[in-house]
Amino acid sequence: MKRRTILKGLASLAPISVGGNLLAEEANYARGTGVCRLISQDILGPFAIEQPPLRSELALDQAGVPLELRFQVLNAFNCQPLPGARVSIWHSNADGMYSAVENVILDGSGQPTGEKVDYRNRDWLRGAQVSDEAGRVVFKTIVPGWYFPRPTHLHLQVFPPDFGEVATTQLYFPDTDCDQVYRTEPYAKRGPNTVRTDPTADSPVDGTDEGDLWLSLKPNGSGLAAEHTIGVTFYGKEFGELPDIYKQS
Numbered sequence: 001m002k003r004r005t006i007l008k009g010l011a012s013l014a015p016i017s018v019g020g021n022l023l024a025e026e027a028n029y030a031r032g033t034g035v036c037r038l039i040s041q042d043i044l045g046p047f048a049i050e051q052p053p054l055r056s057e058l059a060l061d062q063a064g065v066p067l068e069l070r071f072q073v074l075n076a077f078n079c080q081p082l083p084g085a086r087v088s089i090w091h092s093n094a095d096g097m098y099s100a101v102e103n104v105i106l107d108g109s110g111q112p113t114g115e116k117v118d119y120r121n122r123d124w125l126r127g128a129q130v131s132d133e134a135g136r137v138v139f140k141t142i143v144p145g146w147y148f149p150r151p152t153h154l155h156l157q158v159f160p161p162d163f164g165e166v167a168t169t170q171l172y173f174p175d176t177d178c179d180q181v182y183r184t185e186p187y188a189k190r191g192p193n194t195v196r197t198d199p200t201a202d203s204p205v206d207g208t209d210e211g212d213l214w215l216s217l218k219p220n221g222s223g224l225a226a227e228h229t230i231g232v233t234f235y236g237k238e239f240g241e242l243p244d245i246y247k248q249s
């Protein structure tokens with residue numbers, strides 16, 4: 001059973017107090033009105049890999065504006081920090097290309113040129129971390145470049161410990177910040193991202209509010225930093241065993 005099916009079941013419950021207000025919290029969660037909610041979902045995309053390296057420093061030999069990402073994983077059911085969640089991110093380099101794949105080069109109108117750049121034996125700008133007792137992970141990377149026809153973004157998956165559901169999404173970089181970054185080397189040769197997309201129109205998986213997928217970038221030394229909270233569904237420990245009616249058959 002997928003999350004939305006579960007939510008449909010939860011939404012039909014009256015917000016009554018049972019076992020420490022869990023049902024009330026569930027109802028808030030289902031409506032998306034609480035401060036704790038599942039992060040909006042987005043597509044996985046074609047460039048995910050099975051076993052990303054466990055590390056915090058992702059740039060390796062890739063040049064770019066330094067970016068420190070500080071994430072906190074929360075249990076969306078009870079708002080508590082969630083330790084032990086594996087957070088994986090991956091994004092393109094300053095040229096808009098991914099490691100671990102063969103990149104197809106497009107022309108200015110988005111058509112394949114026939115040229116390819118093979119980075120299948122590289123793994124830069126990918127990595128995973130396990131959240132600490134405060135639910136926190138930190139990644140040190142660079143601001144992604146852009147590739148047609150996408151707004152500037154990074155990919156993210158969170159694997160809760162034990163009995164939770166994997167959250168798959170993308171986080172977006174505001175155009176104004178990207179325009180500044182893309183005036184600097186090594187981004188400048190490609191200029192600004194030609195796609196000026198409203199990210200809320202870019203999440204076909206889930207029709208709920210995608211405002212939570214914007215990163216808020218702040219100066220950080222010679223680069224930028226962003227903090228972001230990631231709510232995930234996690235049924236173990238605090239929440240207890242999921243009722244049978246919600247389990248996947």
Ligand SMILES: [Fe+2]
Pocket residue numbers: 045150153155
């Ligand atoms: Fe992507």
